[in-house]
Amino acid sequence: MxxxxxxxxxxxxxxxxxxxxxxxxxxxxxxxxxxxxxxxxxxxxxxxxxxxxxxxxxxxxxxxxxxxxxxxxxxxxxxxQFLRENFLTPAVVARRMSGMNVAKAVGDFLAASPQQSASDTRSRLTGGAAELLAEVLESLDPDRLGNQMRAGLGSQLAKIDVSPLAGRMLESTMADQRHTPLIDGFIRWAGLTLEDNEETVRDIIHTRVAGVLRWAGLDKTISGNVLDGLYKLLAEVLIDPEHPLRGKVEEGLRKLATDLQTDPATRERVEEMKRDLMENPAVSEWWMGVWERIRQSLIRRARDAESGLGEEMRSLLADLGEALKKDERLQLQINRFARRTAVGVASRYGSExxxxxxxxxxxxxxxxxxxxxxxxxxxxxxxxxxxxxxxxxxxxxxxxxxxxxx
Structure with missing residues (x-):
């Protein structure tokens, strides 16, 4: 021109x-x-x-x-000055934001079907979010982050009264007869443990019986009878659902469920056990190992395009978008938050x-x-x-x- x-x-x-x-x-x-x-x-x-x-x-x-x-x-x-007086005043920002449904617009974008044009942008969004997650997890001090998460979980666990919760769970489990496989498994474990430690049991009986019995060789007979009796007892309890010993175990479990919910002494013992467990250094070391495996797994999945993490994030974003589109109360809350945030930014940082x-x-x-x-x-x-x-x-x-x- x-x-x-x-x-x-x-x-x-x-x-x-x-x-x-x-x-x-x-x-x-x-x-x-x-x-x-x-x-x-x-x-x-x-x-x-x-x-x-x-x-x-x-x-x-x-x-x-x-x-x-x-x-x-x-x-x-x-x-x-023109920008400050005409665009970055709280009144102008609030008036402009009041006519915008930010939450619904975000919901429409996130819930867009893969055939729509927004899908490419959404894929880039999830890919960028996954890469950002990997870089954040790599850049932060793993020990410090693990300790912070452990402290956060510990503070939340400390607020939970574990005893009534455990009592209700045990009570519900017994009401649905879901405790029976656990008792059967415990009996089998007891039998296998006894079998693996027969020599130890025989030695204990040998050292406890009188010297005359040992001299006469009756200690071996006694120990054999004791072991046979134990095996027979365990087999009977395992086979017979109406065995008295099994009933005693169930009675004890019912009493334990009741005490966990109502007995102050039992509840205090459980809380003390919980505190001791949380303060145990071995638990801290175990948690740090678990956290490190979780962190490394997340980094690998975020970096691996075939891991499915991107698809999971897209599904999560789509569900969030549907919720934003349909829930008017959620829209109201998010729009109010966005408006207050924008007004706050204009008020606090407009001059900057x-x-x-x-x-x-x-x-x-x-x-x-x-x-x-x-x-x-x-x-x-x-x-x-x-x-x-x-x-x-x-x-x-x-x-x-x-x-x-x-």
Whole structure:
């Protein structure tokens, strides 16, 4: 467009000098010459005006030219003040945010189907979130983070009264007969343990019986009978659901369930056991090992495109989007939070934002400011020159027409 405007100005100059020698041949040449002369003057005037905004015309330091570079700092302050007064005031931000349903817009975006255009953006969002998660987990001190999480879990566990909860769970388990496999498993474990430690049992009986019995060799018979009796007892309890010993075990479990919920002494013992367990260094070491495995697993899954973590995050985001779309009360709460946050940012940091804009523009050199503003205005600057050339020519031709009748 700059070449077009300059070419039009040059064409008017050529037309003016060409038609100057033809004025006596025909009256029409006078109109053409007047048009070209006035167009040339108008084009030159507008070229000077446009150029003077950004630089000195022809490099000559004429007063009141290069207006924008010479007033760069004042323009920066004016821009910043305009931004502060018209965009970053709490009242303006609140009024603008009050008409926006931010939660529903976010919900529509998150719940968009994979066939819609938003799916690519959402995939990039989940991919970026997964990578961010991996980098955060790698950058944070694993020991410190693990200790913080352990402390947080410990503080929450300390608030929970474990005893009544355990009592109700045990009571519910027995009501549904879900404790029977546990008792059977315990009996089998007892039998296997006894089998693995037969020699130890025999040694204990050998050392406890009288010397005469040992001398007579009856200790082996006694220990064999004791072991056979124990095996028989365990087998009977395992086979017979109505065995008295099994009933005693169930009676004890029922009493334990009741005491866990109602007996202060039992509840206090459970709480003391819980505190001792939480303060045990071995538990801390166990937790740190568990946390490190969890952390490494999360990092690997976040970095592995085939792990399915991205799909899980997309499914989670889609569910969140559906909830935001349908739950008006949730929308109200989120919109209120977003509005208060935006107003708070404008109120607390509006001055800092304005200062950032002003100082950034001031740090630009004059050439940068000129180039950016001139590029932003763009083609319209050259249309000013073109219009000035054409309008000047029409005015000149009109004046020639008037003066020809005087």
């Amino acid at each position: 700059r070449w077009t405007a300059t070419g039009l100005l040059a064409a008017m100059a050529v037309l003016f000098f060409t038609t100057h020698g033809l004025l006596g041949d025909h009256p029409a040449w006078g109109y053409v010459n007047a048009f070209a002369e006035a167009a040339m003057v108008g084009g030159l005037a507008d070229w000077f005006a446009v150029t003077a905004l950004f630089r000195h015309p022809l490099g000559i330091p004429i007063p009141h030219t290069a207006i924008i570079p010479m007033n760069k700092d004042r323009i920066a302050d004016t821009m910043a 934002i304005v200062t950032l804009v002003s100082e950034t523009v001031k740090r630009w050199d004059a050439t940068t400011v000129t180039g950016r503003i001139e590029s932003a205005v763009g083609r319209d600057l050259q249309f000013i020159r073109i219009n000035g050339t054409l309008v000047g020519g029409l005015v000149g031709m009109t004046l020639h027409f008037i003066t020809s009748f005087l």
